[in-house]
Amino acid sequence: MQEKKIPLLAKTISGLEEVLAAELANLGATDILKLNRAVSFTGDKWLMYKSNYLCRTALRILMPLFHFEIKEQKDLYDHLHDFAWEDYLDERQTLSIDAVISYTVFTNSQFVAQKSKDAIVDRIRERRGKRPSVDLENPDFRINVHLFKDLCTVSLDSSGQSLHRRGYRKITGAAPISETLAAGLIQLSKWDITTPLMDPMCGSGTLLIEAAMLAKNIPAGYFRKEFGFMKWKDFDSVLWEKIKKENNALISTVKLRLFGSDQDVHAIDIARENVRFTALQEDINLEEHSFETLIPPFDNAFLISNPPYDERMKLDDAVAFYKMIGNILKQKYAGFTAWIISSDLESLKFVGLRPSRRIPVFNGPLECRFVKFDLFAGRKGQVRIIE
Numbered sequence: 299m300q301e302k303k304i305p306l307l308a309k310t311i312s313g314l315e316e317v318l319a320a321e322l323a324n325l326g327a328t329d330i331l332k333l334n335r336a337v338s339f340t341g342d343k344w345l346m347y348k349s350n351y352l353c354r355t356a357l358r359i360l361m362p363l364f365h366f367e368i369k370e371q372k373d374l375y376d377h378l379h380d381f382a383w384e385d386y387l388d389e390r391q392t393l394s395i396d397a398v399i400s401y402t403v404f405t406n407s408q409f410v411a412q413k414s415k416d417a418i419v420d421r422i423r424e425r426r427g428k429r430p431s432v433d434l435e436n437p438d439f440r441i442n443v444h445l446f447k448d449l450c451t452v453s454l455d456s457s458g459q460s461l462h463r464r465g466y467r468k469i470t471g472a473a474p475i476s477e478t479l480a481a482g483l484i485q486l487s488k489w490d491i492t493t494p495l496m497d498p499m500c501g502s503g504t505l506l507i508e509a510a511m512l513a514k515n516i517p518a519g520y521f522r523k524e525f526g527f528m529k530w531k532d533f534d535s536v537l538w539e540k541i542k543k544e545n546n547a548l549i550s551t552v553k554l555r556l557f558g559s560d561q562d563v564h565a566i567d568i569a570r571e572n573v574r575f576t577a578l579q580e581d582i583n584l585e586e587h588s589f590e591t592l593i594p595p596f597d598n599a600f601l602i603s604n605p606p607y608d609e610r611m612k613l614d615d616a617v618a619f620y621k622m623i624g625n626i627l628k629q630k631y632a633g634f635t636a637w638i639i640s641s642d643l644e645s646l647k648f649v650g651l652r653p654s655r656r657i658p659v660f661n662g663p664l665e666c667r668f669v670k671f672d673l674f675a676g677r678k679g680q681v682r683i684i685e
């Protein structure tokens with residue numbers, strides 16, 4: 299049977315729209331349109347479940363319910379109150395509102411969330427005699443109210459908790475990169491899964507785990523127990539189990555050559571714990587080393603790393619640190635393709651190698667560059683410097 303076509307919107311990190319659009323096209327989405335930090339597309343319930351389970355660079359999959367025009371503030375309450383929420387949400391369920399506003403009659407997103415919540419709970423109380431309560435931490439229903447100029451779009455959030463929460467990270471390290479960003483960087487780097495890959499400042503191991511999950515076709519949501527749509531009245535558990543079964547059957551047993559090291563033994567302990575949880579011990583080898591003393595475990599391989607940046611981890615001398623990275627790359631990593639992400643745009647220049655690519659991305663609120671260095675081998679085995 300053909301499922302009903304529905305408009306959907308996947309939210310992402312600024313800089314990953316292209317990668318996400320490609321992921322969605324791969325899943326069979328149509329009418330794909332790249333927006334700012336989001337991609338809109340058309341799908342059906344099957345695609346909504348599937349994109350939640352498989353998209354590595356989506357943060358949330360929203361299902362727009364209705365739009366309306368706002369001329370004055372009271373229009374928000376009135377339109378939200380007119381909608382038949384009782385068809386979607388039970389009075390015993392909990393809800394939370396995520397409000398995003400830009401260029402509107404409202405100046406405070408908290409106020410928009412509050413007014414929207416009032417309209418929804420009033421509506422349900424009038425119809426059912428009881429009202430749902432609010433739970434900001436772990437609600438059954440997340441409703442997204444998006445106001446741009448005079449247009450308001452109200453959507454159901456089919457993901458629940460943000461999809462970067464893959465479910466494999468039990469303990470967090472000092473400054474972990476988000477799983478969604480890590481998965482996006484691996485895809486942007488065009489790493490082909492047969493080349494050995496290393497991260498010499500791997501922290502809790504996120505980049506390596508995401509690389510391994512991508513290479514082995516392990517669904518992004520494989521370790522996650524809950525998705526928002528599971529609480530919806532129309533949740534189709536048979537369809538959901540079928541999607542999981544079909545995609546879990548595609549997990550490959552290919553053996554990977556991934557290596558991670560960090561100078562902090564505590565970080566390596568956390569990375570080991572995460573790798574053990576994901577059962578990737580055969581694919582990811584972890585050791586405690588400083589980058590300065592590490593002997594590269596591979597030749598002509600790929601290096602992707604997220605060194606500390608000034609804003610997140612205080613470096614005594616960021617310039618000297620990035621100079622050191624450049625010197626070590628030149629001395630020991632001839633023949634490698636190296637990618638570094640950093641928000642310390644000034645210090646990055648002190649690596650002293652000319653990047654062949656510079657991709658702007660955001661790590662949370664930090665504007666970063668993901669830069670590529672092609673470390674061509676010169677005659678003496680050292681990196682040929684192209685300035």
Ligand SMILES: C[S@@+](CC[C@H](N)C(=O)[O-])C[C@H]1O[C@@H](n2cnc3c(N)ncnc32)[C@H](O)[C@@H]1O
Binds near residue numbers: 472476505565605
């Ligand atoms: C921003 S964190 C990396 C976070 C990692 N991507 C994750 O998801 O957990 C930077 C890491 O670099 C490590 N580090 C800093 N200086 C180092 C050095 N000289 N050699 C090796 N590791 C270093 C820190 O211990 C820290 O774990």
